[in-house]
Structure formats: structure tokens, C-alpha cells
Amino acid sequence: MQMTTRPDLAPSARRGRAAAMLLTGFVTQNLAVGTTFGAYGLIVDALSREFHASHSLVALGMGMIALCLGLLAPLAGTLLDRWSVRSVMMLGAVFAAVGFLAASQAQSIGVFLFCFGALGGIGITFIGPLPSAKLAGGWFPQAPGKAIGFVAIPLLIAVGPPLYSRWIGAYGWRSLFTLLGVVFLLLVPLLWFVRSRPPVRRPVLPMAGLPVRLRGAAGASAIAASGRSV
Numbered sequence: 538m539q540m541t542t543r544p545d546l547a548p549s550a551r552r553g554r555a556a557a558m559l560l561t562g563f564v565t566q567n568l569a570v571g572t573t574f575g576a577y578g579l580i581v582d583a584l585s586r587e588f589h590a591s592h593s594l595v596a597l598g599m600g601m602i603a604l605c606l607g608l609l610a611p612l613a614g615t616l617l618d619r620w621s622v623r624s625v626m627m628l629g630a631v632f633a634a635v636g637f638l639a640a641s642q643a644q645s646i647g648v649f650l651f652c653f654g655a656l657g658g659i660g661i662t663f664i665g666p667l668p669s670a671k672l673a674g675g676w677f678p679q680a681p682g683k684a685i686g687f688v689a690i691p692l693l694i695a696v697g698p699p700l701y702s703r704w705i706g707a708y709g710w711r712s713l714f715t716l717l718g719v720v721f722l723l724l725v726p727l728l729w730f731v732r733s734r735p736p737v738r739r740p741v742l743p744m745a746g747l748p749v750r751l752r753g754a755a756g757a758s759a760i761a762a763s764g765r766s767v
Contacts, residue, residue: 551735555676561731562669562688565626568724569633569665571693572717573602573657576701580710588646595646601654602661609662616663622672623731629663630724636660637718641711653714660721675734 577599584595616625636657643649666689673688674681704713 554732555735558676558732559673559684559687561728562672562684563690563692565630565664565724565728566666566669566688567691567693568720569629569661569669570691571697572637572720573661574599575694575697576713576717577602579698579701579705580713583705583710584646584649588649590646598650598654601650602658605655605658605662606665609659610667613662613667617668617671621731622668622675622733623728626664626668626672626731627725627728629660629665629668630721630728631660632656633660633664634718634721634725637714637721641714641718664721664724672731672733 581592581595584590584598585592588595613625616628633656636652636655636659639656640649640652643652669688670685673684677684701713704716
């Protein structure tokens with residue numbers, strides 16, 4: 538008996554879902570990189586004056602972010618192999634939100650560096666380049682390089698600094714960090730809709746013409762075959 542396959546999504550719906558996942562990867566990647574590398578240089582002088590710290594000490598915050606991205610990359614990759622992209626991204630968004638919100642309330646340079654560099658660094662690693670790349674590649678297996686290249690476009694690094702600068706001039710760096718923390722927090726429920734890859738095709742047995750008694754057995758066989766292939 539020949540077995541056919543039936544897609545879980547119509548072609549148009551599948552293309553729409555793939556485009557939505559690609560856009561999600563683009564947004565999360567840009568938020569991760571654009572809110573850290575794009576904003577931190579603008580507040581170094583303000584942090585140095587407010588915390589009476591040297592520029593070299595303040596600059597450590599960006600170094601800690603880069604260190605987290607490097608040292609935690611193997612852990613992020615392991616989690617992406619064991620968990621879904623959605624779970625890793627949601628964890629990253631929570632850490633990033635807590636890091637930015639806590640840093641906005643810091644009263645010393647040490648507390649600020651821990652909140653932004655350590656907590657924020659963990660969050661950026663788990664929501665940034667690696668998860669976004671896996672999400673894009675999973676939905677576009679026929680052209681993963683092109684998809685990953687799209688999500689890696691650093692748009693927010695280009696357009697973010699002028700906007701950040703105006704916000705800081707009007708409301709201060711603490712207000713900016715509070716805003717960024719809220720953005721990451723609002724991202725958490727939206728990431729619930731992320732799927733790592735397209736739905737698998739379900740095997741379907743042709744049942745037309747089969748006796749009623751045999752249709753149940755054929756259906757059970759199809760379900761068992763589907764379970765073994767997942």
C-alpha cells in the first residue's frame with residue numbers, strides 16, 4: 538500500500554510563517570546587538586561622571602558583553618540543540634530585560650557592570666546571533682546562508698545611535714535603559730509564537746476502498762510511522 542504525505546500548512550501559509558520567523562530573527566538579532574554595541578558608547582562619559590569612575594573601568598561593560606558572547610557561545614549552542622529556539626530566546630529576553638532594568642537603578646559602577654555586563658551579556662547571548670541564525674536556517678534549509686545573512690544585517694547599529702542620543706539628551710541614560718528593559722520584557726510573550734522549523738509532513742495512507750475494519754488498522758499504522766519519524 539503506497540503512503541503519501543500531507544503538509545501541515547498550505548504553501549501560502551508556510552511562506553507567510555517562514556517570512557514571520559525570518560523577521561523575528563532579524564528583530565531579535567538587531568535588538569541584541571543594537572541596544573548594546575549601538576548605545577553603550579553614548580553613555581560612557583555620563584557613567585564616568587555619575588559614578589566617579591575612569592573611562593577604562595566604565596568601558597569594561599562593553600568588554601563584558603563581548604566576553605559573554607564568546608565564552609557562553611558553546612553553552613548557547615548546546616541549549617539550542619536540546620531545547621527549542623523559542624525557549625532559548627525567551628530565556629535571553631528575560632535576562633536582558635532584568636539586566637537593563639537593574640542597571641538603570643544602579644548606584645555604583647560595580648553594580649552597574651554586573652547588571653549590564655553579566656546579566657545583560659547572558660541575555661544578549663541567548664537571544665542574539667546564534668538563536669537568530671538557527672531560526673533563519675531552520676526555516677530556509679534550501680538557502681540557509683542567505684537567510685542568516687539577512688537576519689545579521691545590523692540595521693539598529695546604524696539608525697539607533699542618533700535616536701539614543703536624542704533620548705539621552707532629553708531624559709537621561711537611566712530612562713533609556715528602562716525603556717530598553719521594557720522592550721525586552723514585552724518581547725517575551727511575543728516569542729512564544731516562535732517555531733524552530735516548519736511543521737513536519739504527516740504520512741497519510743489512502744483509505745478509499747478499504748473495508749471499514751481495515752481503515753482503523755491502516756490509520757494506526759500511519760500514526761505509528763509518523764511517531765517513529767519525529
